[in-house]
Amino acid sequence: MTESQYGHLGDIALVLKLVEDKKLDGSSRFIIATYERMKSTDFAFFMWAEPLAMVVPRPGEEPRIFAFVHPFQSTVWLLIFIACFTVVVFMTIFSGIYWKLFLILDPGDASLTTNFTIYGRITYYSIYMANTVTNQGNAIPLRRLSFRILVGVWVLVATVLVNSYSSTVTSYLTVPKMKPPINTFEDLVASENVELILLADTMTKKQILEATHGAQKLLGDDIRNHPDRILSSIEKVNVRLKTERYAFANPQSFCDNFVASQFQDKGNCRFKTTDSYSMTMFFSMPLQKNSKYTPIFKDA
16 A cells, blocks of 8 residues: 555655655654755654764775785886896897907907897896896806996895895785775775665765765766665665675664674674764654644653
């Protein structure tokens, strides 16, 4: 009967409509009193007060398939590549100069490679660079001072890099690194795997959809593009939340209760409650407009 008469209203809208149509004297479904709602409904003195928060999935562990690149930032990797390339170029140039200038004067110079083409020298020195940065060890003949200085500086730098990298990559492989947790609307916007769902006719829905800037506006635009994420009942919210792909904003006690119930059911903590994102909200019992019960419940 209720569905045929009122359609598919959300829980809050349905309660307010039933009270407004005098089908109910009041409801124990506590609701935040707003100016619009007070035009057609009386509200008792607030029964409880608490801030709003979000229940979100706990962050999972980051995949380790690319753990070998984590010890250094992308800028550092780029600089290492540039340094290796530069050293190979200088070694090739020095080798070519030595070959042309000193081959006749010192034909027994062991610092000259047996392959005298430029590509051969580049290949030879590139292999040497690869061996040093991977801590494999290698040796090249050094008899000229400039060559010794160049290679000595590189070996010193490579020693620091290799030892720093080895110790850091070990920690990345042995200690799990968790994905960044969601604690604010900004974090939720940045998340690629978690989306916001809203309960119809709530203050959070109104706040998100009417936002004009910042993270809340971005979330509001996303909700408008996916209206199916505005749900009509808490039961539907619970079903979505259990998939661990959604975040939901509600009073903090609801969030804590959902986290605890899921821990009790599954035996592991899959969700968390974020810090509160609002001031204290006041929840009241709705009553018929000008009801005889209003004076009784109006004052504490």
